[in-house]
Amino acid sequence: MTTSRPALVSPGASAGSAEPARDARARAAGPGAAPDTAGSQPRSAPAVSMAGALNRALRDAMAADERVLVLGEDVGRLGGVFRVTDGLRAAFGERRCFDTPLAEAGIVGFAVGMAMYGLRPVVELQFDAFAYPAFEQVVSHVAKLGARTGGRVRPSMVLRIPYGGGVGAVEHHSDSSEAYYAHTAGLKVVTPATVTDAYSLLRDAIDDPDPVVFLEPKRLYWSRSPVDLPVRAEPLGQAALRRAGRDVTVVTYGPTVPLALEAAQVAAGYGWDVEVVDLRSIVPFDDDTVVASVRRTGRCVVLHEAQGFAGVGAEIAARVQERCFHSLAAPVLRVTGWDVPYPAPKLEHHHQPSVARILDAFERLQWDDEPDARWLADT
Amino acid sequence: MTTETTGGLGAVVAKLLPSPSPIRFVDDGGEPVDEHGGYRPPPDELLVQAYEAMVLGRRFDAQATALARQGRIAAFPSSVGQEACQAGAALALRPGDWLFPTYRDSGALLSRGVDPLDVLAPVRGHRHCGYDPYAHRCAPMSTPLATQAPHGTGLAVAARWKGTDEVALVLLGDGATSEGDFHEALNFAAVFRAPVVFLVQNNRYAISVPLSQQSAAPSLAYKGIGYGVRAEQVDGNDAVAVLSVLAEAVDHARAGLGPMLVEAHTYRMGPHTSADDPTRYRDEAEVASWRGRDPVERLRAYLRRRGLLDDAAEAAVTARAEALAAGVRAGVAHDAHVAPTDIIDHVYAAAPAFLAEQRAALLSELDAGGEGAR
């Protein structure tokens, strides 16, 4: 599949690209979280981890509004298995941050009741796959209450869910479950890729009148950036351009944003100037930013770690195709995990999108205006 | 009132309720005590067998914990302190019966004859389940809490309807008894008179959450009564009592008298997994108080007192435990090879076209030596 990839050339040179690649205007992206773009953070700001920024966001939200409370499994004394709620119980007391019995349906249903009474619960569901017992409450009540009651009841709450793989975890600890929530009308679904966004989006989510599923990329929890907290970035619902480029737009979110930036760096060496859009918010979807970018570049690759079939990428590809048809020089391609249950840790890298898999997609973007032979085979 | 009314509701309830304090045969120091509420003492050979299983289980656990600390395997959920329950669960069953374990129940799997390296498969990281569930009649270790409880119930009913006398034993933790699946399983089991036994290892913690915040029930065994499930509570660190009560529960189920819920009072001596820091949520003094109630030491003292264990027998058991540990070390030293395509090959009975296409794509990634091939 990679046989026809053009030889590696230095960034800025033209190779295999219909258009000459432009100067690299984008910042270099290091490993870990995507660079924080909000404001102009002084380089001297202390390095904060994503988990630390989330903790601070909870702390600040609880201090700002006494209706905000944190509940879930092990969030109290332990401070959460990822330490995101560390110190909250000590700071705010047992009615503001508390451990519940071990029952996710109960936790979310209980939070619905509290929200109906005017509180602002922030629920921690311990891992992606352990949120499933709460699915009925989420789908049938959290998501629907607003519509069912003609807008009279708004269960304003945040469901925080650590998600995704890449951390070598045993089974049921690595699911990318965003599509289930994104498909459920009535929920907002957001996911940060930067330390700044971890703080800013969580504050926005807690303030939001609608229920928000807040997906925290596990593999970015310990990524660090120098950020002065508190910090606010684009509002919830708006995407962010993480890298400007002229040849192709990569649309992605959460854990694969750093990967997209890494692939963009490598692609520059092949003469492809890649733009990277970080959605930040899957629902609501920021059509404007995505469409503007794809109209500029004429090519689009959608990237996520979740399996592709009926995934969020399918929705993105459809929207782009509907809105950018006349600007597209190639079909919108998806780079995703395979359509399999998340593999055992030693095999997870075979599942996850890699730089190589992304570059393969770039290569199939019909740079010579030749259709992709794979779609022409007479079957 | 649909319950059989001979003797009235009070008598029915009395038959279902657990004894007011946990069943015990042996006290903390290994002395026999008369707190066994009429349960029959297990045969001596079974006690000796249990002792060996417990020593092997503990050695295996220590080895796995050491490997996890060295980073050779992933975070390991130790069952140190729960050996009486682990061995007891396996030994209560016949080869044709079924075990439904959790992530913490490697000791029970070992005692049931599963290869130690296969028990460790999830933490070795190459497979989610290392053994063939049909070969050992052990379901895959269940991580989503309590979800195995309805499975054990359904299997037990299927076995009964087929006309066999097979029994299923479901292992659970105290925390898991808060999950809806546990309650639904109890209800199904009672309604269908399933030959299933639920053994709740109440080790007093669900990660950091202590029992006092988990449940206000007088004992977790009381969760049976509302469903019409007979229940019992037992000192989970007294192997003699665990074997005795489980034998009764399995017999009860096998005889077609319906399910039974057994709560074993025990203690998780180690961290939740080797990645956990229990000092954040419990006192060392509490842990120390449980050290004096160690199930292995207790059975050992009892067996020696009864003349059922001598130095030679102990030395033989120790040697077998060391051999087991050495085998685990050697086995873990080299990676079990699993083909990358394994992640695709077993998802469907036969890969549909769209997945076959992805398999081909994975193979060509591997050919190209891309990152997928690392």
Ligand SMILES: Cc1ncc(C[n+]2csc(CCOP(=O)(O)OP(=O)(O)O)c2C)c(N)n1
């Ligand atoms: C449905 C579900 N929710 C949460 C978890 C995360 N989790 C794993 S073990 C555990 C505590 C379980 O406690 P308990 O049932 O007492 O068993 P123990 O670990 O003490 O053996 C939790 C919360 C899970 N595995 N499954």
Ligand SMILES: [Mg+2]
């Ligand atoms: Mg427990």
